[in-house]
Amino acid sequence: YGYVVDGLFVDENDIQNYPTQPYTAVPGEYRFKDLNGDGKVTPEHDRKVIGNQFPKYSYGLNLNARYKGFDLALLLRGLGGANRMIISNHQGRALYLGSNVQEWMYNNRWTSENPNPNATYPRMTTHSDGVHTWASSYWMRSADFLRIDNFQLGYTLPSTLSKRIGTKNLYIYTSCRNLLTLSGYYKGWDPETGLYPPTRVLLLGLNIKL
Numbered sequence: 001y002g003y004v005v006d007g008l009f010v011d012e013n014d015i016q017n018y019p020t021q022p023y024t025a026v027p028g029e030y031r032f033k034d035l036n037g038d039g040k041v042t043p044e045h046d047r048k049v050i051g052n053q054f055p056k057y058s059y060g061l062n063l064n065a066r067y068k069g070f071d072l073a074l075l076l077r078g079l080g081g082a083n084r085m086i087i088s089n090h091q092g093r094a095l096y097l098g099s100n101v102q103e104w105m106y107n108n109r110w111t112s113e114n115p116n117p118n119a120t121y122p123r124m125t126t127h128s129d130g131v132h133t134w135a136s137s138y139w140m141r142s143a144d145f146l147r148i149d150n151f152q153l154g155y156t157l158p159s160t161l162s163k164r165i166g167t168k169n170l171y172i173y174t175s176c177r178n179l180l181t182l183s184g185y186y187k188g189w190d191p192e193t194g195l196y197p198p199t200r201v202l203l204l205g206l207n208i209k210l
Helices: 012-016 103-107 159-164
Strands: 005-008 030-032 057-067 070-080 083-085 140-142 145-156 169-183 201-209
16 A cells, blocks of 8 residues: 555656655655645545555476486476565665665666656665655565476486496485576565575485495
């Protein structure tokens, strides 16, 4: 529940010709829509449901395959139909309490030299409080994702070769947890939790039966 954002203000003339905002607007910040058409934007009359945090769909695929000495195990999982806003100030607020500027913020920010009303980051400033923390569609993203939760590829050495090296069976494999996540969410952040992505774990194993 929050404001609907119609891009960013380009300049002072843009501000003067747009409905009165519920904050002291400056170029490079949010154009909140006047939903009831009375010429001014207020929290009482110009906010609405802007997303759904609960996914409508969940899906997955568990695949196991063998071919000659090779075997493959693959687990896919995903959610669909959900939206998520930035829930961490350090995640989405440049310079917040001394936090760093992330690459996506810098490369896609609004500037006076490039006053793009559709920039994916507003003017660069310390977004620590005020209008920058208000719930709005500007910070809303699709939380749909497809993740390779687990991947394992193995190979069993033929018995004739195993015997030559003095073993009954030799099996080598590699596996990875959280190998890949496909999503349109903020780069480097997890669409499922809205926080840091899960740790990727790589393993290489060898099973020997004597």
